[in-house]
Amino acid sequence: MPLTPMDSELFGPMFAQPEVTALYTDQAYVQRLLDVEAALARAQARLGVIPQASADAITAQCAILQPDVPRLSEGLLRDGVPLPALLAQLRPALSPGAREHLHFGATSQDIVDTAFVLGARSALAVLRRLLIGMGDLLAALAQTHATTLMPGRTHAQYALPVTFGLKAAGWLTPLVRHLERLAELEARLYVVSFGGAAGTLAALGTRGLNVAHALADELALSVPPTPWHTQRDTVLELSAWLTGVCVSVGKLAQDAILLSQSEVGELNEGGGGGGSSTMPQKQNPITAELIVAAAGTAAGLLAAVARSGVQEHERGTHGWQVEWLTVPQLLGLTGAALSHTVRLLSGLEVQAGRMAQNVAASHGLMLAESLTFALAGVLPRDEARTLVRDAARRSAAGEGHLVALVRGELGERGAAVAWDDLTEARTLGVTDDLIQRALNHYAQVRGQSAAHTAPPHG
Structure with a gap:
């Protein structure tokens, strides 16, 4: 097994979603860095900070550069950040004047953090689509099984009768809240990182904020009140959102596992489930197991992100690298968890007869x-x-x-x-009303969420 199963050709489909995985290859990551450098040059040319000819040359070279990844890796190991080695590969193809204007007034963290935001934006567009697809499946289950009677269970014991429609509505409602939270998070997350060496943009004199706004405009981002080199609360908020999504679908999957137990028999994964090498009768809930595994792993990664947020002064030391180790994994795991949940729900077999038998x-x-x-x-x-x-x-x-x-x-x-x-x-109390409230809430939020289009960059 590779050190990181998510990057494995064999294990990758279990723990990552293909579209998200494609966003976090070395090539995709380096291209985002180049995109930010090109956008910075164009923004500065618009303001007259650098000549337009330099911006054109930088933009053209950023679009065609084929980076030497082994040399980048050597530079990253030496410098702790990929930008110096990447800029060294860009400069030889530029004129002397354009070389002077490359990366003008910025620091490496500005480029890396802004590229991180672009990647996260593209990944979150995938996750939003998966959330909506899962919500549609759950809404259909809630409607179809609004009157399908089953035992309600508390502390793993029979409690009061409920319907499977209400259970599905209960699985749905936190996902609706996650869609609402995502819209709130995006307003804070989709911002440029641009502060210069110590967060003052001193190299640009009085034009620093003008350049920040022009850069944000180039990338369809916003400008935060102050640079965020060591203020990582939004990275933590993103990580917490991802973990929350994993936990919510993990709860759904855990319920599915319990309801598929042989002595319960109220749900089946469909498609035959997972087989056993020695027991032909087995139909193991493998898809649900993968979702629960993702939820548990996400919780551990979140703890690491939280610890990494305690950073020093105006530029930190190790916390940034911890984010590199954790946040992309959280994005990948969440994509996998949502994708698996969509597959689970698409093939879910509801054993209404067995539910009725258990009630009786x-x-x-x-x-x-x-x-x-x-x-x-x-x-x-x-x-x-x-x-x-x-x-x-x-x-x-x-x-x-x-x-x-x-x-x-x-x-x-x-x-x-x-x-x-x-x-x-x-x-059943007000079960019908509760299901309808859940469906109405989802329909409202779904309409707002579906209006989001794919991001223009990243």
């Missing part, structure tokens, strides 16, 4: 709460609770249906109780 097999125990409240009109609350609890023990021991046992104990005292309403299908 509880012999009314899931009606205990409803029964206790129904008796409140004929018995004191404590007496009703004691009666139902004792009857529940008898029902669990196989003596009969809970409602029948309680009705028998009450005799004529229970004449005023609406016994016909004490069925699982009639004790």
Whole structure:
């Protein structure tokens, strides 16, 4: 197994999404650095900071340069940042004047961080599309199974009856919130990094902010109030968002695993599931397992990103490199988790008959709460609770249906109780309203999210 399975031809499809992976090859990364250098030159030419001829030459060379990756690697190991070695490969093809204007007034971190933003923007466009695709599948499940009765479970035990439609709506709602959070995050994340050597843009005199705005305009980004070389809260916010998405789909996948257990049998992954080398009867929930694995790994990576945010003075030491180790992995894992979840939901087999059997097999125990409240009109609350609890023990021991046992104990005292309403299908509370609220919320946010187009750069 390679050191990083996400980059492996063999293991990569398990832990990364192809479109996101393509954004984080060496070639794609270096091209983003070149794109930022070219945009900086064009921005400065617009303002008269450098000649237009220099900007044209820099832009042309950034578009055609075939970098020598081994030399870049040597330079990166020496300098700790790829820019010096990359600029050294750019300069020989430029005129002496254009060489003087290349990377003018910027520092390496300006270029690297702005390129990071471009990559993240492209990756998040993929993740948004996957989120919407998953949301559509969950919304359809919620509608289709709005009345499909199943056991509700708390602390891994039967609780009250619910519907599978409500469970699907419950899986959907955090994803809608993630779409809302993404829109909020993007406004803070999609900004240039441009501060110069110590965050003052001193090399550009009084024109520093003008250049920052022109650079942002070239890249369809914004300008933050101050440079963010060592203020990494937005990187942490992005990482937390990615981890939150992984955790939410991980919860869905964990539920799917539990509901597919042999003795439960309420869901199947579809497509036969994963096979066993020795047990032909097995249909392992492999897709769900991969999603849960991504969620757990993302949580660990988030902790590393959080620690990396404590950086020194105006330019940090090691925290930047920790981001390189973690944030691209988070983007890749989140893409994989969403892609796997779409596949899981697309083939999900809902065993409505088995759900109904499991409800019936509880012999009314899931009606205990409803029964206790129904008796409140004929018995004191404590007496009703004691009666139902004792009857529940008898029902669990196989003596009969809970409602029948309680009705028998009450005799004529229970004449005023609406016994016909004490069925699982009639004790679902406001389930229909909750499902509809979830669907309405998703429809509203989906419309806003779908309006986002693919980014122009990155």
